Amino acid sequence: MSRKVKDYSALEERIGYSFADKALLDRALTHISALSGGPQNRVSSYQRLEFLGDHVLGLVISDMLYRTFPKANEGELSKRLADLVRKETCAAVAKEMDLGPALRLGNSEAHAGGRLRATILADACEGLVGAVFVDGGYPAAEALIAKFWQERMLKSVKPLRDAKTMLQEWAQARGLPTPAYKEIGRTGPHHDPEFKVAVSLPDRPQAEGLGASKRAAEQAAAEAMLTSVGVKLDKVS
Structure with a gap:
């Protein structure tokens, strides 16, 4: 029997994208702790979508950087990219999206503060990017990433050298x-x-x-x- 999918309409409004496949969004927000069967059931969590979203995010932001900073060399572009796709930035974006309350977590993980944990938020953020890409293709993923990363890209004041x-x-x-x-x-x-x-x-x-x-x-x-x-x-x- 399939699991009933939650109502994510408020989240969809916040991110500016409505899913055709609501189950895909549900999977993007499902932590492995919420699933029965343990590690062997990883494919039903956001892990696969996180893998995809990580690469989609890198591609879209690389494209954004290339077009926005025409005089920047590859070294500067690489450093900007690393700052924008790092886990801390993804966790900050997840908080801006207010992903925490929408996450599906196991009871122990939820009681341990998982909805506020940076690593989980960052992974779910990448999972969401992957889900938008699967559901709506590159243009949809690009629009989502531009919405939440473009201002960060333009405001980047991170050290050029670490x-x-x-x-x-x-x-x-x-x-x-x-x-x-x-x-x-x-x-x-x-x-x-x-x-x-x-x-x-x-x-x-x-x-x-x-x-x-x-x-x-x-x-x-x-x-x-x-x-x-x-x-x-x-x-x-």
């Missing part, structure tokens, strides 16, 4: 060793931790950073040290 690279270059120019990073704390549940990392250089105050991954925390720590020594981060113009 903070760790800039800090290493700054240290080398002064004859200092490579900055040393060390994890000094970890909070949150095992499946959704927050890392705290410290970076140190000789004769400089230690700087710290937080992030959803160790890598992100290292970048935040490097940015904090650069700020403390008066170095301005490169900005994408």
Whole structure:
């Protein structure tokens, strides 16, 4: 017996797209924890649509960047793309869409705060992009992505060079060793931790950073040290 599909009309209005196949939207919002049968039933969750949506998102945004920044070289375009398709950005878009309340989660995942978890929101956002592509083709996916990513693309002020690279270059120019990073704390549940990392250089105050991954925390720590020594981060113009 097929499962009754929820009414997603409010969500469809928010995203500006109405599905011909409502079951497809339902699958895009279904976390594996909501399914009986466990991991072997992954194909009924958003996993496959997430896989597709990740690649559709990359293609559409690459096209948008190529057309919007005709003077940018491939290095700058790649850095802009990486910032726009990263999990943190997808999670922020999911929050703007208010996907959390629409997600299908298992009871334990829902009670553990899954509707607010960045990793789940990011995955569901990519699943939604994939579902729109399957249901309406490239033009529909392009319209959805433009609606929620174009302003982010135009407002991008992320460093052109990442903070760790800039800090290493700054240290080398002064004859200092490579900055040393060390994890000094970890909070949150095992499946959704927050890392705290410290970076140190000789004769400089230690700087710290937080992030959803160790890598992100290292970048935040490097940015904090650069700020403390008066170095301005490169900005994408």
